[in-house]
Every structure is written in structure tokens, then in C-alpha cells.
Amino acid sequence: MRCPICNSGETKVVDSRISTDGGSVRRRRECEKCEFRFSTLEEVELLDLAVVKRDGRREAYSREKLTRGLEKALEKRPYTEAEFQALVHRVERDIQKKRRGELTSRELGEIVMNRLKAFDKVAYIRFASVYRSFEDVQTFEKELKSLLSGKKRRKTGSQARRP
DSSP states (O other): OOOTTTOOSOEEEEEEEEOTTSSEEEEEEEETTTOOEEEEEEEOOOOSOEEEOTTSOEEEOOHHHHHHHHHHHTTTOOOOHHHHHHHHHHHHHHHHHTOOSEEEHHHHHHHHHHHHHHHOHHHHHHHHHHHTTOOSHHHHHHHHHHHHHHHHHHHHHHHHHOO
């Protein structure tokens, strides 16, 4: 790792910390030449993963495309950068769990929707409406009802467990 101040390649790790979700490592470093301290962040990168599009084309997985899609769905919604990065890590961890060299765009979309449903309901509906190409208001309404009925069931179940 090169020092951002003097560009020396002689740096040492002073401290390492694993993120709470286990998806990254933050390292505190010090330049041995100018003694400047700086931090680096190491993250797992998905390599050699192909996404098979609906028309059969194959495209390399792109974290940038994933983050753009999530940012679009979460536009004007309340969340922190740390929460957003944790969401991206969870999606990528779900992709890694598939243990395959390729994934269909449909599978990828379902993973994203499952994670968005737990993260932000409004963003989930936005993403689902584009991803599933809601053709009419009835389809949109059906998805909303499904989302709301799932929420009601969880509340009922949690209330039943209370003493």
C-alpha cells in the first residue's frame, strides 16, 4: 500500500478491525517514511461471475450496476451510508452463497428484492415495480396487499408470544 502523502511503498499496519457484518476489514496504516497515518478498507470482490440476461446474453457482474439500482430504489429514503454498504454486502453474500459462476438476472433481482423488502418497504415496491414490469394498477395493488398482509401476520405472531 502506498502512502497518499509521500507515495512511499513502505507502510505498516497499526490496527485492523473487522466490520460488524464481517464483509470488510478496516486497516489503520502508518507510513514508515513520513509517519502519516491513514485507513484502508478491504472488501470481498465478486470475480468471475456472469449474469445471464433475459435474452440469453452474458454480462460480467458489476457492483456499480447493483449500487446504482439500489440507489435509484432508495432515492429520497432515509438511510445512512453504513446501512447502504451493509445492504450491498448482504446482497453480495447471498450471491456468493449460490456458489456458481453464473446467475440469471431473474435470480439476482429476486435476491435484491428479498433484501430490499427487509431494508425499506417503499424502496422494495419501487424496485419490484420496475423489475417485474408492473403493467397496471391491479398488479401494483396486488403486490402492496401481499406486502401488507405479510406485515400483519408478523405483528399477530409477535403479539401471541408476549406474556
